[in-house]
Amino acid sequence: MTAIVLGSAWLIGIYLGSLVSLTPEASVISGSMAGLVAILVRREPALRLGLFCVAALLIGSVRYQLAIPTVDDAAxxxxxxxxxxxxxxxxxxxxxxxxxxxxxxxxxxxxxxxxxxxxxxxxxxxxxxxxxxxxxxxxxxxxxxxxxxxxxxxxxxxxxxxxxxxxxxxxxxxxxxxxxxxVAPLSWIYAFRKRLSQALDTALTEPQASLAKGILLGIRTSMPQPLLDAFSRTNTTHILAISGWNISLVVSFLCLVGGKLLGRRQMLAFAVGGILLYTTLIGPQPSVVRAAIMGTLLVAASYLGRPSDAIAWLAIAATGMTALNPLLLWDVGFQLSFVATAGLALLAPTFQSRLSFLPTWLNESLSATFAAQLATVPVLASTFGQFSPVTFVANLLVMPAMLPIMLLSALASVVGLIWTPLGYLPASLDWLFLSYMIGVVEYTASLPLASIAIAGFSFVLFVPYYAALAFLFLALRPLPISAPRPQNLTRAVPFGRVILVLALLVALAWATVFTMPRDELRISFIDVDQGDAILIETPSRQRILVDGGPGASAVMSYVGRRVPYWDRSIDLVALTHANEDHLAGLVEVLERMEVRQVLEPGLPSNSLTYRRWLELIRVKNIRTTKARAGQEVDLGQGIKLQVLHPSPQTVRDIETDLNANSVVLRLVAGATSLLLTGDANETAQRELLGSGQELASTILKVPHHGSRDGLIDSFLTAVDPRAAVISVGKNNTFRHPAPETLAKLKDVRVYRTDENGSVEVTVRSEGYTVETER
Structure with a gap:
């Protein structure tokens, strides 16, 4: 209790230090005097504790002021x-x-x-x-x-x-x-983390690989934004943050291994060292440090035979962390971690006692979900301005998959470092659990009212909310052991395991259905932000990827969802030109997928990305063709991919102009055709008009993201499309598409990836249909 009271005084002092400017000297002197008097007053415990609280409060305010940097010419x-x-x-x-x-x-x-x-x-x-x-x-x-x-x-x-x-x-x-x-040990740890991440990239497709890295290693930077948004809408982002759950699993494993191989004393050092190593490996985020401190205290208490007190440990962790960095008090990750842990420690046992008639697995899952979510509502509402009614269902469904995901991801990454093919064995099971989690989160995020905006939830409302929660805690406190409890006849049946297995089988069935090729031509204009990426899937099971966008996550996630886990091949990758917004994503495609052939302009570029592109082609010995007008690729069943541009003459005359030499492709399937123009500028369009080639097409991919000079009138007239697709980023700094270009397309059905998301065209014998992501 003392640790809780003193820790609270310390945190209040830090907060007051941000509001009231006290001189550090006065605060230190006053705090020291209060602490000295408290030491002398031994026979009055309440007064003694009160004086220590005053000292903690004053010194906490000083610590905040010392954390504010001085800005002078040495800063x-x-x-x-x-x-x-x-x-x-x-x-x-x-x-x-x-x-x-x-x-x-x-x-x-x-x-x-x-x-x-x-x-x-x-x-x-x-x-x-x-x-x-x-x-x-x-x-x-x-x-x-x-x-x-x-x-x-x-x-x-x-x-x-x-x-x-x-x-x-x-x-x-x-x-x-x-x-x-x-420092050499840190360099080794960071290098090992990178190798583990690469092993997961090799063993898994996207977005499963990114999710596995988030859960195991705390790496969230490669996750596609739509998936992150789905986790946010369902308030399940805590799954992606390494926290107490992950650390507790590590502690359990270390104690088990240490207990088997070492003595009791050595086990303590082994477990604490393992916690420190894992914390360093994944990075010192607030939730990780908090969990590591509490995990260390848990191991020490077990070794010393002391009773555990989660709230006291929480207070010690908060005090220690804010002593090092007082500004953490305003960090939302710090707030959520501590509030959620307090909710679990105080409320979960209460809910468990009241729900004892449920199967154990359901009781524990529901109690933990209710406790954590109720405790964090004010922080989430005030910080993000939203509340998710589906969060209870989403958490209840996904949490059982956390343990197998973490274990299988760890096994796949470590075994994959030893021998890559061996890593595919645990990874194949891991992919199933990861796909299940992604499916649940995305489905619940798509439900009506999955996220409700809450405006004006200020700090003032925290007090009545937590007062009401405290009243609930007291009113529903755990039943005494002697009190009769409802009989639970279902605990002998492993319902949790049965339901999880059934859910995984359903997820596998649906994943197989969605990734199996269909007997029709599909062209997907992928939403990759400000850039181009087009996936073509033919009835003869061929896959062609035209450009890859400005980053890897969007294109890898989309392609990963469309190909079976066991078949990661791309028959042809076509690069229209070497600008970053078309090339960058393709580098990762070459690194992680089996690409059989490359079609590209073959023009020089000094960018790091293009040099890496050429290096991968050379190292992987990928057959490469320089795209030139007049070439044609037979895709089977009468489907042809024609190269209309650049011509050999254009390349000779204006070799350094990438947009003027942009590869232009025409996909022909019966009466339906699509013109894929890359970033072909006015020079390229006039070259095409004078080439005598067939330009008329059913659907036009508008050149250069719909820029002001990206589409000339005579070219649009020659193409005469019924529909047009503009691949463009939302709120992009270039202000694409330009109003002038949209005005030219006023009589054409226009699809935009910034508004419609990914656009999918399905071509059949009777015509074509268009479906959009939103």
Whole structure:
């Protein structure tokens, strides 16, 4: 109880420190005096505890004020917005590979000011091309513009980074690697984490691989945004955050192994060391650190034979973490982790006693779900402005799959490091559980009223809400042991296992149905944000992918859902041109799938992405054809893919203009045809008009995302489409599609990926149909 009271006083002191500016000297002196008097007052426990609380409160307020950085010319953030600067520093953590870029945290050491290198302090977040080769411990010299992190309408990104000690950003600077001074054990751990992640990428298709990495390794950066949105709408994002559940499983495994192989004393060191290693492996997020501290206390209490007190341990963890970083008190991850854990500790036993008539598996699942969700409602509502009525059902259905997913993902990744084919055995089972979880989350997220907007839920409402929850806790506190309980005749039957097995069989059946090829031609314009990616699936079981978009997650997730788990082949990958918004996603396709042939312009480019593209083609020995007008690919059953552009003459004349040399393809299936134009500009369109080739097509993929000069009138007249598709990103900075282009298409049925999501065209003998994602 003492730890809880003192911890609460400490946290209140930190919060008051953000509201009231007290001089650190006065607060320290007052707090020290209160603590000294408390030590002397031994015969009055209540007074003694009260004085210690005053001391904790005052020192907590001082700790907050000391955490606010001083901004002077020795601070890195002082130079934000002051033009181009040179900074030297060290990469202080594992670089984060995101969908479209590499994010690196650099601890600055020096900056060139007026031509002289001066020492300074501060951390910055640096954005670099996705394929940049950097590692923890690298010493860098960066030349670029320092900027303050932005504050968005719906998210305080500046505050989010400030809580991590980051007050500056630098986008795509010039980089020079000076050396490496990383701590060797950390370098080994980060390298091992990367290899585990790559093993899961190899063993699983998308989006299952990304979900497995999130659950096992805490890596969420490769997950497609629509899937993340589904988890958010159902309030199941806690599944993707390493927390107490994951740590408890690790603790159980370590204690089991340590107990079998080592003595009692050695088991304690083994378990604590394992917790520290796993925490370092997945990264010190607030929920992870909280769970690691409580897991360590649990092991220590078990070793010492002391009773466990989850709330006291929670208070100790909160005090220790905020002592190191007081700003964590405003971190939503920190808040959710502690509130949910408190709810589980206090409310779950109450619900379990009242639901004892249910089967044990259902009782425990329902109780944990109700406890955690009821405890976190105010935090979720005030932070995200939403409440999910389906969250109870979604959590109840997906949580039983968590244990097999974590175990099978760990087994697949570790075994895959030893021998890749062996990793496919546990991965095939893992894929089934992962597919089940994805299906449940996406289905419940699609239900009406899956998420209800809650406006104006302020901090003021926290007090009455938690007061009502406390009343519920007292009113429904666990029944005494002597009280009669309803007889549970169903516990002998493993209903939980039966239901989970049946659900998995249903998931397998549906997954098989959806991934099996169909006897019809399907063309999917994939929503990849601001870029192009088109998947063609033919009745003769051939797959053609035209472009891959600006990042890997969208195209890999879409293709992964459309191909059977056991067949990861693409018959032809066509690159229209080497711009990032068409090429970047294809690099991962080449890395992770079996590509039989590549069709591309064959024009030079110095980008990192294109160099990696060529390297993969060479290493994997993929047959490559330079696309030139007049070529034709027979796709069977009368379906043909014609290459209309570029012509050999165009390539010779304007080799450096990628858009003018963009590959243009025409897919012909009976009376239906589609013209896939890439980013063909006015020069390319006029070249096509003068080529004498057949341009008339049923559906037009509008060139260059519908830009203002992307579609000339005479070209549109020659194509004369009945429908048009514009592949474009929502709220893109280019303001595509342009009003002028949309005006030209006023008599054509237009589909846009920013509004309609992915667009699927199905061609049959009697014509075609169009279905959209939304």
């Amino acid at each position: 890195l953030q002082y130079y934000n917005g002051q033009g181009t600067v040179q900074v030297r520093g060290v990469v202080n953590s594992d670089p984060e590979l995101r969908d479209k870029r590499l994010s690196v945290v650099v601890e600055a050491e020096q900056a060139s000011i007026d031509g002289q290198w001066r020492d300074l302090k501060g951390s910055m977040l640096v954005y670099l091309p996705r394929l940049s080769h950097l590692a923890y411990g690298d010493t860098l010299e960066l030349t670029g513009r320092l900027e303050s992190p932005p504050v968005f309408d719906d998210f305080d990104y500046r505050g989010y980074l400030a809580r991590q000690g980051i007050h500056s950003t630098m986008a795509y600077p010039r980089v020079r690697v000076l050396g490496n001074q990383g």
